[in-house]
Amino acid sequence: MVDECCTPEGNIMILVCSGGSNVGQLSNQAAIELTQEGFGKMFCLAGIGGHLGGFVQSAKDVPAVVAIDGCEVGCAKAILEHTEIPTKNYMVLTDLGIEKNKDFNLKAEDIKKVKAAVRSVCE
């Protein structure tokens, strides 16, 4: 979690629903790859949902957050609302035209589409 001294300036916190569907797992995989590519840093939405102090305060203090839900149920958004964390950068993957299902064989083209959309929403 803390793998370097001091939070880099302008670091984007990436919070995703990581839900039990293709779109939930697409959000998860996109967050992993965006972190690996240095776009931002994936953080634990579960910790925020559990109202753990370090997680909640981290999300409140970081300069930029992007929240991603797989579908319109909006679990990530609801968690952030409950914990009073602003969600300026927010997106839902089914809004990109990706159909929600239980096929966990994620398509590379979908991951690419999601990553591009996340980068775009943060501009």
Place this chain on the structure above:
Amino acid sequence: MEIKVLGPGCPKCKQTEQNVKDAVAETGVDATVEKVTDIMEIAGYGVFGTPSVIIDGEVKSVGKIPGKEEIKTWIAK
């Protein structure tokens, strides 16, 4: 009161520690200030980055240098 400043030791972490110590000295609050540099212990607090300030187990700030006056509001009796 127990205050912990989390940070491996960069200038921001040191400045935060100094601000905390100054705030404690100026308010006269009975508090211990501990600098936590162990990465695993820091990770246990679930913080996204450092410096972080913990007061009596409550995470007050993460990834920024809190000002002395802000710290005083946290430790005021």
